[in-house]
Amino acid sequence: MSTLKNRWIHTLAASALAWGAGSAQAITLTLPTTLIDAEATFKFSEMSSTLMTNMGVSVSAMGNTVANDGGWSFMMPVTQVALSQTLFPFATTPVSGEATGSSLLIQNNKGALALSNFELDFKRNILMADLTTAAGTTKSFDVYAFKVDKDLHLSTTGGLSLDMSLTNMMLTTGAQGAFMSALQLPSFLSAALPLLDFGTLDVEISPSLRFGVSDKPFMANVTAVPELSSSVMLGLGLAGIAFVSRRKLAH
Template sequence: MAFLSTTARQTLLGFALGAASAGASAIPLTIPTTYLDAEATYTFDADTASLMYLMGVSVHALGNTQAVKGSDWQFMMPVTQVTLNASILPLGLTPVSGFATGSGLMIQSETGVLTLANFGLDFKRNVLTADLGTSAGISKAFDVYSFTVDQGLHVSTSGGLSMAMNLSHMTLTSGAQAQFATALQLDELAVSVLPMLNFGTLDVNISPALRFGVSDKSLVAAIPEPPRFATLGLGLLGLAFVARRRLS
């Protein structure tokens, strides 16, 4: 802990001096956090979760992601890298981007499925990106959610470098709405509701404590196949068609 605290302070001091020599311009500071206790907690909005449940839609953890015990709608995703802008005039750190490489979610309906993997946060546009996988293929760094910064970046160097922030009101981008509608084979009513849904909050917390066992390799989520019961239904339809041809 003492080593991490000293290192964090030296890093911040070095960038502060660099910022001073460069005038008031900000300098990007990239911090690998694979081996730090850095977590993003994604919590689905309760009303949206209830609606998804009624529609037969479920969410499952992939890769580094872990479902929070006792909840079907809350997930922990290890943060693997953050980039900040460090400035001295005025003194401060502002978020630029963050990544949860290796984490993923599978969203499944009764008739369709899609995957989201290798999440990224773009604070210039306030957009969450992910590799979006459907039966049509994988779209890298796809804009999935727009979000609001509910609580801005809070930085503390007492006891080591720690950071926290909260993002809220996560809504599907227009492109993601189309992908969700097609991949999950939603009906017209569900499609009309998608733009109005709040998909929840994302709480980011980074502390100087060490952690192990987290992979920072990109998650290659397999292209989703139709759910088994949907596939079975298609198979039964095929058998019925063959039987009718034989009888005719």
């Protein structure tokens, strides 16, 4: 237990010794966090959740993801982080993070898409995910651009812990097109999506242990929403006309 809880701090210390005193060159440390209490919480903004509700769009959790706060906040276990470490000056900066095994299903009555196996790229400030639609899956698709509102805070009291906050989650140009196409959104939204702040992402990592989190990639399956055939649409139209005609005769 204690070995796992202090694994990060031991890794940092060993890496620092390997580079030796006086080294000013940065090293990248990749740390597995499947067994550590590491969580990323994505919270949709009030504006984005209201817009999606009005458009008949819902979001649900799949895989490792847990929904809370009325269904617009989602906790995704972090499964791996990479940090850049320098000794002189002593500084730790984030390089990347992964939430493998987590997934969000976004759908309405016209279509659906899934975002799975999230990745944070701090060199580009981009959140990536496997994008799945009825047409198939695109790996490591650029979904959101973000800003770092709260820089990485590092504490070694009682074991290594990290926390940071990301804001202004804005859909990339490619993601805007994917949302419009997969959900068959009305054309006027193409002008609104580039301006819409989708929310925040808070990352908190502590040395406490956890179990039951899968680090296997989640394989989403999104099926096409069947279109009504022309004969069915004609039948519905005739039924509507007959209904209106009966109401007029009744009056």
